[in-house]
Amino acid sequence: MTPENARLSQLRGGLAPVEVGARGIESVARNADCTRLRAIVIAGLTPTEVVKHVLGQKPDAMSPFAMTLTQAFERRLLANAGASLLTAYREKGLLQQVEAKIASIADHAPGNSAASRNRRERETRRHVEAKLRGDPNAPNLILNPRLTLTIVGVTHAIELDYLVASDDAAMYRVGAIKSFADRGGKTNKANIRSGCREASVGTLALQQLLANLGRAPELAGDRVDMVLRAPGSFTPRLFASMRAESELASLTRALATSPSDLDQIEQLLPPGSTFATPGIIEQLPNHYCSACKEHCALWQRCRAQAQAQGQxxxxxxxxxxxxxxxxxxxxxxxxxxxxxxxxxxxxxxxxxxxxxxxxxxxxxxxxx
Ligand code: SF4
Known part of the structure; x- marks a missing residue:
């Protein structure tokens, strides 16, 4: 166990770490002023875990309908070695007929064991290295790649939907699959922004991998792809090369705000206490706002606190x-x-x- 992981484990006070993923890290940028959320995520927990295991309550669950829809759409696009996703790229002329090399990281090392997760990381890295070498066999689509993102010295695993690159592209671009319907100008802008930010978490992770490999992080670019669903069907609608500079900037800003290192997180807690100590979560400074309900399982708790304080x-x-x-x-x-x-x-x-x-x-x- 690295010294950082040992300190984190102590901070969690016996709570098992969870992979917060791109969505968890993206949620930090949604409320950049909330120290409570950032500390929880950096410690390797999620608000949902805190509600369940520290507060002993039942967290809000995604509606079963929405969950089924999301999973079914993702499955549809990634099934048959990503055939449907590949077709979406071909129809837009973004991948040619000969550009059909697909690698499924999830199929390469399925399962949840530490060994499988490490293999998924290694395999993703191997493909990125192949792309950097200009290897003509580098995949055009990497399904469910696993990258890592280090924040304040703590490494978080990020499993993305896919990475994409034509044969002549210098590097991969991150793609996200979202099950909400594309309704043209009426598509919820907040959903699009949040999808872009989630994909941008992957871009930051790709930047870090490139830097670790001694290459320019800028190779990861500042664009992301997003696949939505046509209304009333599972037909994919691809939005390629969406500009994501502002999402990348907002994420970078949010992740750089204090607590920006483990010392600061430790100083937030009274001596001898941990995140598992009853009542400690409420003592961490927060920043409740009406959008909290959309992304943070602690919203009821924080709203009650704001109400009690007459905010x-x-x-x-x-x-x-x-x-x-x-x-x-x-x-x-x-x-x-x-x-x-x-x-x-x-x-x-x-x-x-x-x-x-x-x-x-x-x-x-x-x-x-
Ligand atoms: S609900 Fe609470 S912890 Fe979550 S983002 Fe809002 S203020 Fe922060």
Whole structure:
């Protein structure tokens, strides 16, 4: 066990580590200001595990329908050695008829044992090295590749959907399969951004692998591919070479924010406590916002905490912004009613005037 892993194991306090994967790391970028989430992920846990094993509660589960749809779509694209995925690339003219070399990493070393996982990592690396050498036998599609991403000295495994490269491309591009339907301009932009960020986690991992091999990380590029589903069917719709510079930048920023090393994570916890100690999770600084529900299993806990503290965010992002000068719902009510101490500063004076004007307007509307 490396010294970092030993420290992490101690931080987890007996909780088994989990592979947080690209999705777990992507979720950190969704709420870059949340130290609680980042510390949990860096320690090799997920909010779901914390809810289950530390808080002893049942985490939110993905709807069985959504889960079945996701798995079925992925299976469909990757089945028969990725035939359907290959067809999608050929139809767009992105791979030629002769560019049909496919390697399935999951088939090469199936299973969950440490030995299988290591073999999957080695096999992925072997193909990337072949591509770097310009080997004409390097695969055009690598299905379920396994890369690693080191954050604050801790290595996280990332299993991606696929990597793709034509024969003349210098390096692979990361591809993500998402089961939500492509509805043109009406496709949920947040879903697309999150899919791009998830694929970008793979690009960061590929950059690190290239750097470890003594090559320029920039070879990994700043574009990702995404496959969505045509509405009402399993027909793939490929969106190739999507620009992902901003996703890469937001991920890099989020991962560089503190706690940026293990020392800082250890200092967050009171002496002698671990993530498994009851009540410790709630003591870690957080940043609850309405989007937490979409990606973090701790959202109910954090919302209850925000509610107990009277944080304006529980009324929504807009209210949080407007009531920022007061800092809490209780203080805003005091300013409105004229109870409690008078405004402390210009910002509170302005807010008091705005709240009273809004209240008078509401009163006129309600009472005529
Ligand atoms: S739910 Fe809590 S822990 Fe999760 S991202 Fe939001 S504030 Fe952070």
């Amino acid at each position: 304006p965010i529980i009324l929504g992002e807009q209210a949080a912004e407007q009531l920022a000068a007061a800092g809490s719902i209780g203080r805003a009510v005091d300013l409105l009613d004229g109870t409690g101490r008078p405004p402390d500063n210009r910002a509170e004076e302005t807010l008091t005037a705005e709240l009273r004007a809004a209240s008078a307007l509401l009163d006129r509307i309600a009472n005529g």
